[in-house]
Amino acid sequence: MTVQQTAKEFLKSEPGRDPIIIEGLFRAAPERVFRAFTDPRDVSCWFIPKAGSLEQVEIDLKIGGKWCFVIDKTDEKQIHFEGEYLLIDPPNRLEFSWRHVKEFADGTRETTDTSKVAVTFTAAGKATEVRLSHEAIKTEDARHGVGGGWNGCFERLADFVKEMEHVPGE
Template structure:
């Protein structure tokens, strides 16, 4: 996992030992998404996705010790298995939350996938750091799910 500088835009990159088609399916199939989404200890009881440009999604997230919360957004671009662009907003936002845009790019590297994430722009460094930690742990879970499902 590497992080690139970018002000209040989060940029992460990781390599997943699975082909892009498998990784893209894990990112977009609700039954697959709920197996890995969220930081360590979190579960995703529900995932609703209308995987079409302009289509909406909504995820329910359950922290280990806390109340269920939700995030939602709309898809801007869907190019399987290469690119996915969508908005990201908390349904119960804190004052420092704002809607951001997530861009996920998948590139074949040998037998693996290089997954690049860009998300922003964040209102504060604290919100960027929260998302950095969440995505980093989520990508670790994604890598495990990609390998265990092959």
């Protein structure tokens, strides 16, 4: 790795193209990596791609159940991602809808069109191959942002899973 190459590249699709494909190999069993996507405590450790944390994580893990990850919250507005679970097949597959939302103190909301995320978890020896496909994002600029965001999240997920190797009972 050269000095300029500091981050691992998980983005496999051409930037700005639909669907966005993110892939990574994580040193944990599929059950553990699946839980990292579905347990609020775990999600709060890796979901934000930059140093920081989520303000709030809500997960109702059932078909039709809602999820909401609050990334910024002030008295004037809240910015979050939200959606519903479409398919839950632990520890193999997870599908959910996705919207980016700005919710203002007066109750008004600005929201993107709904897109779809599908994640597969495949055992690879003592590791798990994760493939994430995020499709139906309307604009190329938004796809660039989402692709970069997921790439950063996978970087943090790799660090999170690595840290879990040293936690008893994990």
